[in-house]
Amino acid sequence: MLNVTDLHAAYGQSEILHGLHLNVAPGEIVAIMGRNGMGKTTLMKTLMGIVPATAGTVRVGEAAIGGLKPHQRVANGVAYVPQGRMIFSAMTVQENVETGLTVTGKKEVPGDIYELFPVLLEMKGRRGGNLSGGQQQQLAIARALASDPKVLLLDEPTEGIQPSIIREMARTLRRIRDQRGLSIVVSEQVLSFALDVADRVMVIENGRFVHDSPRDGIDEAKVSKFLSV
Numbered sequence: 001m002l003n004v005t006d007l008h009a010a011y012g013q014s015e016i017l018h019g020l021h022l023n024v025a026p027g028e029i030v031a032i033m034g035r036n037g038m039g040k041t042t043l044m045k046t047l048m049g050i051v052p053a054t055a056g057t058v059r060v061g062e063a064a065i066g067g068l069k070p071h072q073r074v075a076n077g078v079a080y081v082p083q084g085r086m087i088f089s090a091m092t093v094q095e096n097v098e099t100g101l102t103v104t105g106k107k108e109v110p111g112d113i114y115e116l117f118p119v120l121l122e123m124k125g126r127r128g129g130n131l132s133g134g135q136q137q138q139l140a141i142a143r144a145l146a147s148d149p150k151v152l153l154l155d156e157p158t159e160g161i162q163p164s165i166i167r168e169m170a171r172t173l174r175r176i177r178d179q180r181g182l183s184i185v186v187s188e189q190v191l192s193f194a195l196d197v198a199d200r201v202m203v204i205e206n207g208r209f210v211h212d213s214p215r216d217g218i219d220e221a222k223v224s225k226f227l228s229v
């Protein structure tokens with residue numbers, strides 16, 4: 001579903017991503033793990049078109065999206081939950097989710113989104129800024145799902161979230177995948193969450209993938225070693 005070949009990206013003269021290859025099958029969940037500063041956020045932003053790629057191709061299904069602007073990528077089926085969630089604090093929960101509908105032409109939030117996140121239905125008239133961190137993360141995921149994506153990108157969704165909510169989030173993401181059949185790419189530093197949520201774990205180091213393993217039979221000690229400073 002998502003096919004990335006030889007992706008390079010740079011900030012000015014400083015190249016950060018050095019030729020990444022990534023294939024995510026329909027319905028597959030891939031976790032991209034790596035320490036701070038290894039290039040996870042840059043990869044997410046490059047896939048979204050927020051940071052321009054200097055070389056390489058990005059396809060979603062048959063569509064080449066590498067040259068498109070972020071909103072055009074959303075229209076082609078890519079949705080993004082940025083690091084730090086970036087919900088609109090002054091807008092209500094419902095208004096936040098509605099911003100995700102723009103590309104679908106729908107006026108109302110589909111009921112299955114509130115079924116996934118019942119707390120958002122209870123709080124739909126509250127301002128986003130008044131929600132807890134875990135609730136804001138649910139809101140950011142709901143907003144992303146409102147665009148009816150084929151590929152969902154999440155950048156460090158567990159950052160600043162309590163352990164019990166993190167386990168719940170892994171279950172919810174798998175449920176979303178099972179219900180919608182979409183592909184999910186999640187960047188992560190918490191190994192237990194990656195093992196809970198993903199079918200495959202990749203490790204990025206200094207802008208290169210250095211490890212790629214199915215969840216089943218993964219060498220946890222080896223992955224932990226990459227993550228320890």
Ligand SMILES: Nc1ncnc2c1ncn2[C@@H]1O[C@H](COP(=O)(O)OP(=O)(O)OP(=O)(O)O)[C@@H](O)[C@H]1O
Pocket residue numbers: 011016034035036037038039040041042043083
């Ligand atoms: N706007 C920017 N301008 C210049 N360099 C940047 C910029 N953003 C990130 N970098 C550099 O790019 C490299 C990769 O950063 P990136 O944010 O992609 O890492 P990360 O793996 O997501 O880390 P974190 O877990 O801290 O978010 C780092 O060396 C960082 O200093």
